[in-house]
Amino acid sequence: MPDEAEDEWSTRDRAGDGAPRVIVIGAGVAGMSTGCYAQMNGMRSRIFEKHVLPGGCCTAWSRDGYVFDYCIEWLIGTAAGNEANQVWRELGALDGKTITNFEMFNQVVDETGRSVTFYNDPDRLERHLLELSPADARLIRSFCRDLRRFIDIELYPFLTAPALRTVRERAALLRTVLPAFRLFWRTASTPMHAFADRFQDPLLRRAFRNIFFQDPEGFPLLPYLFNMAGAHHNNAGFPQGGSLGLSRSIEERYTSLGGRISYRARVERILVEEGRAVGIELRNGRRYYADHVVSACDGHTTIHGLLEGRFTGPRIDKLYDELLHRPGTLFPAVVSAFVGIRGELGPGRPHSTTYLLAPEDAARLPGALQSSVVVQLRSDYSDGFAPPGRSVVHCTYFSDFGYWKELRAADRKEYREKKRQVADFVRGFLERQLPGVGERIELVDVASPATTRRYTGNHDGSILAWKAFSEADDIAAKLVGKDRMRLPGLRGFSMAGQWVGMGGLIRAASTGRFVVQYLCDELGRGFTASESRGTEPWHPGKLGRLPQLDKWSMRGDTRT
Template sequence: MSRDSRLVWHARDRAAGEPPRVIVIGAGIGGLSTGCYAQMSGAETRIFERHVLPGGGCTAWSRQDYIFDYCIEWLIGTGRGNDASRVWRELGALDGKTMTNFEMFNTVTDEHGRSVTFYNDPDRLERHLLELSPADARPIRAFCRDLRRFTAINLYPFLTPSRLQTLREKLVTLRTILPALLLFRRAAGTRMERFCERFQDPLLRRAFPFIFFQDHEVFPLLPYLFNMAGAYHDNCGFPQGGSLGLARSVEERYTGLGGRVDYRARVERILVENDRAVGVELRGGERHYADHIVSACDGATTLHGLLEGRYTSPRVEQLFTGMEDRPELLYPGVVSAFVGLKGELDPDSPHSTTYLLSDRDSAALPGVRQKSLVVQMRSRYSDGFAPQGKSVIHCTYFSDYASWKTLRRTDRKAYWARKQEVADFVRGFLERQYPGMSENIEVVDVASPVTTERYTGVRGGSILGWKSFTPVDGVLDDLINKDRMSLAGLEGLSLAGQWFSGGGLIRAASSGRFVTQYLCRDLGLEFRAWESGGTDPWHPGKLGELPQLEQRRVR
C-alpha cells in the first residue's frame, strides 16, 4: 500500500510512523514549487487549487484551436551553470524542452516610423546605436561598456535565503559581488529615466525604458544590464510550451514525486487552534488537516479571507495596508489582445516591437497608460500556439484596473463594448503596420485586467505584483529572512508566492524552495533537492484540455 493511500487527511492527527503532512493552498508556481521540494524532503503534501489548471498567472487559454499563452515573455534560468537554472531543473520545468533565444530583447518604433533594436550583444548594440545617433556616443558607449562587464557576472541567488546560508555560500556570493561592487552600486543607483536625459536623439531618449517591452517606470539601469547580459548567454530564453507548459511540467514533477493536486477545490478558511494552523476548510464545509499549512495564493486573500484578519505582522501589515494602494509600488493591470490569423508571419520582422503611439492613437486605445502598444509574434516563440499554416500575435499594454472593474460591475454591456474598442483598434493598427493582415484575421480575443483577476486570482490583474527597486524590496527581504515567511503569533503557517517573495516566476519558484527549507526545520526533516533529469520530449498535447476564457466573444 502506498503512503498516499494510507494517509487520512480528514484525521486531526497523523498515525505513528507516517511522514509529516503539508497542505499547500494554490497550485501557482509558488505552490507547486513548495509541493515539489516538500515531497523531495520527505513530507506528504496535498495542494488545493480553485481553478481547473495549474500555474496561477502562468497560464494560457484557447479559442478556435489557437492557444493564447499569457505570462512568459522571457524566463530567467533557461541556460546552464547558474542557480536559477538549477531551480527550474529541480522542478522539472524545462524537461524535454527546446529553448527559443532571440538576438534582441525588443525593437521600439516611434509614431514617425523610426526604430531602434536592443540587441543583447554589446558590440552589435553599440554599432547600431551609433549609426542611429553619432551625437550620443558618450552615453551609448557607457551603457554598452557596462553591458560587457555584466556579461561576466553569473549570479542568481535563488537557492537559499540568506538567513540559512552557510559561511561557504556567503563567501561564494561575496567573491562574485566584490569585484563588481562599484558597478552594481552605480547601475542600481542610476534611474533609467535620469540616464535617458543624457541622449540628444528623441527616439533613444524615449525608447530605452521600453527595452523590456513596457516602461517599468521605477527601474534603474541594473535590471536592464543584468537581463540583457543573461540573454546574451542564452539564459533568458522562452521554453517550449510557454507559460502553461511550464506549469504543467512542474505539476508533472510534483505528481511524479507522489504529490496530489485537487482542482476545483476552493479553500474558504484556514483552521486555527490555539494559535496554530492545523488544517483547511473547503467550500462546502469539507475539512482537511496537516502538520503545516503553506498559503501560496493571493496575499490579501490569505490575510483577510482565509485567516479572517486575525493574524498579521508589522511587515505584512506594511505591505497590505501601507503599500497595496500605492500605484508607484504595484504593477498596473494589463490588457491583452490575442490575434489569430491565417498565414505565416514574416520571418524578417522583429519577434517583439513596442510601438510608441501618437496622441491620436493613445486617445483611441481604451485605458492605455504609457502611450505604447507591444506587438509580439507569439507563434514564433514556440510550436503549437497556432494550427498548421496559421499564426498568433499578442498585443498588450499597461492599463488601469479600477476603471475596467467599475465598468464591468455597473454596466456589463459597456464593458463588452470597451473590449470591442480594443479589438477594433488592434485590428486597424496591425493593418497599418502590415497592410493586408486584417483580411487574414480570424479571431481577436481581449482580456482586461479584470479578466486576469477572475481567471487567475491575481488581485487587481497585476501579474507581476510588487515593483522591484522600491521600498517593497526591503520589506520582502525582512519577511523572508527575519520573519521566516511566517506570521507573528501563528505557528504552523508559512507564506509563499509572488506577494511574499516579489514578482517574476523565478522568485515565485524560489519562494517554494525557501519556505520548504524553513518548514523542514520545524518538522524535523532534512531538506533535499535534486534535478529531475526527465527526458520525455515536450509536445503540445501535454497542455491538456484548455478552457475558453469567457463565453461571449469579442467580434
C-alpha cells in the first residue's frame, strides 16, 4: 500500500491545507533550489531524479577511498556581503564549511617549460607579466588596469527575477552599471583571442586564452576580468566538501524544509491536459500530479522528449532546432582522468596548471579539441578527497562528444581501450612533470563525455550547456526575462537550470529562486526567503555513500 505522502501525489486533489503542489524534474542544483524556495513559500514540492545522487554535474564519485570531485573549480559567492552569497546562505550550501582561496587563478606552461602565472592581485600580476615580456607593457598595463576597475565593482544580480525587479532594484543596478558602462561594453565586445593575438610574446599570446584552464573560444575579456576580480575578493573560492558536498548541503536544506527527493525515478513524460501541465509519468508507468511542474533537467530532453515538441515558439525553435546543432554554440564536453597517488606532492606547487602540448603529445589524447591538458592538485582544494597519506590529481581536456558516443556504441572494447590510452598518457605526462610520481600512482579513473551524458542527461555531454556571450546567451536571457521561464501555449509549467539561465552554479541556483518568484506572482502571494540555520561543521562523512561510475579503472599495474 502506498504511504500517505505517496498517495497525496497520486491524486489530482490538493492536500487538506490547500497548499499548491510543485513537481520538479531533476535534483541538480537548479532543481533543489526550486524545491527549497517552493517550500519556503508554503508550497508542497517533490523532486524526481533518475540518478542515485543529487547534484547533476555538480557531483563526485569514489574508488578505493579516493573521492573524484567532478565540477567546481571556483564558486562565485563564497565571500559574505553579496547577492550570490545570500543565495547560497538561503540554500544552506556553505553551512559549516571552510573555504579555500588561492592567490592565483591558473598557471600556463608551454612545451619548453616557460610559464606564466595569473595572479588574482593586479599589482602582482602586472609585475610578473612585465618581467616576462617588457615589450608587451602597454597591453599588460591595460589588462591589469581593467582588472583593478572590476575589483571596485560589485555586480551579482541573482536575487530577483528580471521581470519582477522593483524600481528601486532597477535604479540600484543602473547606479552600478552606468558609471562603468564603457568598461562593460568594451570588455564584452573585445574577444579574448583578438586581444591575446596582439601580444608579441608567444607564450602570452597562448596563455591569456587559457586563463579559464582551456580556451572556451569566443569568450570576450569581460568574464575573465569579472571572475579574477571575484577571486581577488575571495568570492570565487572552493567550498569544503567540493561539488557533491555543495549538493548534499542543499539536499539537506531541502529535506529539512519538508521536501522529498525520489531517486532512481526517471521521468518519461510530462502529463498535459487542455494546455496545462498536470503531472508526470515515470518510466515504470506511475503517475504523479501537481499544480505546477518545473523541469530542471536537460533542455532538449524537456522540449522534444518529455513534451514531445508540442510547445515551442520562435525562441525555442531558434535554440533547439538551429543553435543546438551549430558548432561552437554549446560549451564543450570534457574528458576527466582522476589519479590516485601514494604520498604527498609537496608544498609550493600551483593548484592548477594548463600545459600547452607539443603536436605529438596532443595527438595521443583521444578526441581532443585543443592541444592542452589541465592538471589540478585536488588534494589542495579540500580535505577528504584522498585517503590519509595519499593525493589525488584531476587531469582534464576538452573533447568531442560525438567521438566518444560513436565509439561506445560501436565497440565497447575499443572504447575502454581509448580510456586506457588516456590513462597511459596521464601516467607518463605526470611523471615528466613530477619526476618519481609515476611509480606512486595507484589508479587512474577516466570519465568520458559519454559518461557525462549517461549520468546527467546533458545534451552532447556539455557540462555548462549554452556557451556564454553567444547568440544563445541572448535568447536564453529572454526566456528568463520576457517569457518568465515558461513555454508558449503551456500553463502550469516552467523550466529552470542552465538551459534557460546559462551555465555556472550560481546561475543555476538563481533560476530556482526566479521560478518560484514568478509562481508566487502568478498566485498573488508575496515571495519570501530565509537563511539556513545549519551550523554543524562539515565533515567528509556528509558526502554519504558514493557510487563507482564504471567497474573499469586503470590500476597501478597496467596489466590488471
